[in-house]
Amino acid sequence: MTTTASPSSTTRKPQVDSSPTTPPPGKDAPAIPRSAQDYGTAFVAAWVEGDRTRATQLGTEAAVKAAFASTVDTMPRFVRCEGAAGSSYCTWEGNEYTLQVRLRNEMASLGQPHAVTEVVFQH
Numbered sequence: 001m002t003t004t005a006s007p008s009s010t011t012r013k014p015q016v017d018s019s020p021t022t023p024p025p026g027k028d029a030p031a032i033p034r035s036a037q038d039y040g041t042a043f044v045a046a047w048v049e050g051d052r053t054r055a056t057q058l059g060t061e062a063a064v065k066a067a068f069a070s071t072v073d074t075m076p077r078f079v080r081c082e083g084a085a086g087s088s089y090c091t092w093e094g095n096e097y098t099l100q101v102r103l104r105n106e107m108a109s110l111g112q113p114h115a116v117t118e119v120v121f122q123h
Contacts, residue, residue, distance in 0.1 A: 036090060037081045039058065043116045052064065058116050062118070077093050086104065089101070096123060098121070099119070100119070101116055
């Protein structure tokens with residue numbers, strides 16, 4: 001006569017390794033704004049904060065280079081954005097300077113990177 005063990009006595013649950021096999025996801029990059037004023041403000045804020053990575057996400061290499069050629073301690077006051085021929089020109093005033101940022105309207109409205117194409121300071 002043969003005896004068989006009951007299924008419950010020989011069945012083992014597989015052990016799951018609780019250690020992660022992939023690193024946790026990094027912090028998500030901030031969303032890209034979809035209006036000229038918000039897009040320009042995000043770019044100018046990145047410049048004021050010295051955040052070249054964020055500025056590079058929002059502006060062309062030339063625009064980032066022009067912005068970071070100067071530094072300030074505080075956010076300038078937003079004045080206005082005006083559109084012309086597919087671009088918006090947004091203006092900020094700081095202490096003893098005016099900053100104008102040119103954005104490509106279509107790229108900004110679609111939330112695409114690098115819509116800031118030009119940065120001009122007037123002292």
